[in-house]
Amino acid sequence: MPEPLTFAVPKGRILDEALPVMEQAGVVPESAFHDKANRSLSFASESGDMRIIRVRAFDVATFVAFGAAQAGIVGSDVVEEFQYSELYAPVDLDIGHCRLSIAEPKDADAASGHASHLRIATKYPNITSRWFEQHGIQAECIKLNGAMELAPSLGLAGRIVDLVSTGRTLKENGLVETDILMPVSARLIVNRAALKTESRVADLVERFRALSHKAAA
Amino acid sequence: MIDPTCNLLPEGLEDRLPPDASALARIERGMLEVMDAHGYDFVRPPLIEFEKSMAMRMEGVQPRRMFRFVDPRSLRTLALRSDITVQVGRIAATGLASAPRPLRLCYSGPVVRITGDTLDPRRESLQIGAELIGSDSVAAAAEIVSVAVEALSRAGATRISVDFTLPDLVDTLAAEALPLAPEQIEDVRRELDGKDVGGLKAVGGEAYLPLLYATGPFEDAIRRLSEVGAGGALDSRIEGLQQIAARIGDGVRLTLDPTERHGFEYQSWFGFMLYAEGVRGALGRGGTYHIRGADEPATGFSLFPDPLVEAMTVSESRPSVFLPLGHDVAAAAALRGKGWRTVAALSEREYPAELGCTHCLQDAQAVKL
Numbered sequence: 001m002p003e004p005l006t007f008a009v010p011k012g013r014i015l016d017e018a019l020p021v022m023e024q025a026g027v028v029p030e031s032a033f034h035d036k037a038n039r040s041l042s043f044a045s046e047s048g049d050m051r052i053i054r055v056r057a058f059d060v061a062t063f064v065a066f067g068a069a070q071a072g073i074v075g076s077d078v079v080e081e082f083q084y085s086e087l088y089a090p091v092d093l094d095i096g097h098c099r100l101s102i103a104e105p106k107d108a109d110a111a112s113g114h115a116s117h118l119r120i121a122t123k124y125p126n127i128t129s130r131w132f133e134q135h136g137i138q139a140e141c142i143k144l145n146g147a148m149e150l151a152p153s154l155g156l157a158g159r160i161v162d163l164v165s166t167g168r169t170l171k172e173n174g175l176v177e178t179d180i181l182m183p184v185s186a187r188l189i190v191n192r193a194a195l196k197t198e199s200r201v202a203d204l205v206e207r208f209r210a211l212s213h214k215a216a217a
Numbered sequence: 218m219i220d221p222t223c224n225l226l227p228e229g230l231e232d233r234l235p236p237d238a239s240a241l242a243r244i245e246r247g248m249l250e251v252m253d254a255h256g257y258d259f260v261r262p263p264l265i266e267f268e269k270s271m272a273m274r275m276e277g278v279q280p281r282r283m284f285r286f287v288d289p290r291s292l293r294t295l296a297l298r299s300d301i302t303v304q305v306g307r308i309a310a311t312g313l314a315s316a317p318r319p320l321r322l323c324y325s326g327p328v329v330r331i332t333g334d335t336l337d338p339r340r341e342s343l344q345i346g347a348e349l350i351g352s353d354s355v356a357a358a359a360e361i362v363s364v365a366v367e368a369l370s371r372a373g374a375t376r377i378s379v380d381f382t383l384p385d386l387v388d389t390l391a392a393e394a395l396p397l398a399p400e401q402i403e404d405v406r407r408e409l410d411g412k413d414v415g416g417l418k419a420v421g422g423e424a425y426l427p428l429l430y431a432t433g434p435f436e437d438a439i440r441r442l443s444e445v446g447a448g449g450a451l452d453s454r455i456e457g458l459q460q461i462a463a464r465i466g467d468g469v470r471l472t473l474d475p476t477e478r479h480g481f482e483y484q485s486w487f488g489f490m491l492y493a494e495g496v497r498g499a500l501g502r503g504g505t506y507h508i509r510g511a512d513e514p515a516t517g518f519s520l521f522p523d524p525l526v527e528a529m530t531v532s533e534s535r536p537s538v539f540l541p542l543g544h545d546v547a548a549a550a551a552l553r554g555k556g557w558r559t560v561a562a563l564s565e566r567e568y569p570a571e572l573g574c575t576h577c578l579q580d581a582q583a584v585k586l
Contacts, residue, residue: 065335065336066336066497067497067498076413076415076416079411079413083411084335084336085334085336085479086336086498087411088411088412088413089411089412089413089414089415089416090412090413090414090429091414092413092414092415185415187413187415192479192498193492193497193498193499195432196378196380196472196474196490196492197376197378197470197492197494199434202433202434209430
């Protein structure tokens with residue numbers, strides 16, 4: 001029997017929406033996966049031909065880019081942030097919609113809109129500096145791993161770039177959304193070499209693609 | 218006291234130690250033998266050249282990624298080679314310009330780049346390849362692909378897989394069949410490259426979506442590619458690919474990915490990537506291209522066999538004979554003549570097993586330890 005394929009899924013936001021889609025494509029994790037008390041990181045699939053690992057969203061892209069996992073599901077924000085050359089995003093799963101936006105304190109100084117240099121707290125330093133570069137601004141990014149919303153009020157950075165879905169968190173922290181960097185949705189990602197050398201990976205892509213076509217029709 | 222960091226090797230560089238070093242040497246020898254057997258003559262260009270001559274020879278070569286410095290003699294910028302193909306192109310356009318065509322050349326040597334990346338931190342690698350100068354026809358491409366596959370399998374690669382691509386596809390289609398504005402082309406190529414369906418729609422390349430689906434096992438993918446039609450713009454390419462595929466023997470998995478462009482900076486109508494079992498990422502690539510300056514078509518391939526060494530960690534310990542002090546010199550020479558390895562003692566205090574010997578010379582015979 002060949003080595004099982006490894007499928008990486010992100011903890012958190014996207015996972016709840018992704019599970020039904022995975023199920024339709026035949027990727028069903030064993031029941032221990034849903035057991036909150038279970039501390040395992042790796043699970044078998046019900047059919048036994050796959051291994052499902054649950055890692056942080058950014059690590060999904062890294063596992064797949066290095067070929068440690070052959071496929072996975074992750075938001076397009078993560079795909080854009082790394083721009084790994086070994087990563088393909090062949091199917092837009094049309095779930096996990098949100099946007100990557102800039103926010104600033106609602107009483108911010110209007111003049112700072114013309115600055116040539118800005119300090120920004122974000123989890124996405126690459127996307128952020130690329131976007132600001134295109135707007136002729138040198139962005140100094142401070143990489144944070146969470147709670148970006150605190151940065152402006154504590155003087156760490158004037159603005160933040162973060163995922164926004166309803167905008168409630170921003171509002172509660174006295175921030176307003178000023179610009180959208182990119183819309184985000186979840187993608188099926190696969191390793192480039194695995195797609196070319198493993199027919200099972202190509203089949204997997206076909207199954208997810210058929211689903212997204214059905215949903216669109 | 219010695220500074221402990223002074224023995225560090227710079228990032229992305231390593232010593233190849235036994236048995237890896239000899240495994241790599243064996244791989245190199247095997248590949249060169251295959252290319253030689255197919256009529257390719259060995260050439261040995263220098264490590265360092267003028268930056269300008271390396272940069273101008275082929276499209277898309279980026280001197281930014283080379284180690285560069287000023288030559289104290291000529292005061293011109295020199296660069297360490299990052300790709301031997303461009304050097305062979307120079308040789309074909311200068312020293313061997315009058316040699317009869319088609320000209321078959323092969324090479325092997327180290328190349329370096331100024332930075333590694335997260336996925337592949339290596340900054341030095343061994344490049345082995347062959348170039349068929351004077352032709353970029355279907356026949357030339359078929360020969361190059363089969364020699365490359367044979368070289369890889371001689372080196373011990375198993376379950377070889379070849380992925381075909383059409384590097385100039387977007388440019389060809391954008392001209393007429395599926396028109397794009399010049400400023401759109403780069404965006405469309407990028408999204409096709411990442412196989413990003415959502416992204417491709419976002420940059421207005423919706424007409425190119427069928428190309429993404431024409432990817433996968435060769436027979437299937439080529440059928441879907443012919444369905445794209447594009448007013449016959451692709452007919453000759455599709456036919457060419459089918460003829461090349463027919464030349465490749467069984468036991469090699471063939472796939473097609475018409476929009477692939479990783480590592481195909483200068484290739485023209487045809488390109489291919491080579492993969493093998495147990496090796497993460499590609500082992501080599503090749504295709505058709507144009508040598509600038511001579512304005513000559515050519516076809517070739519380059520293999521980067523370093524990852525193969527790790528994939529084949531089967532330690533084959535060759536039998537070696539320990540030669541005690543005062544041994545029979547003629548008997549030892551006779552054994553070496555028969556292909557044995559000998560390890561001669563220099564003093565009384567040496568032990569055969571510690572030196573990796575499997576046998577010991579006794580009464581002119583190799584006796585197993």
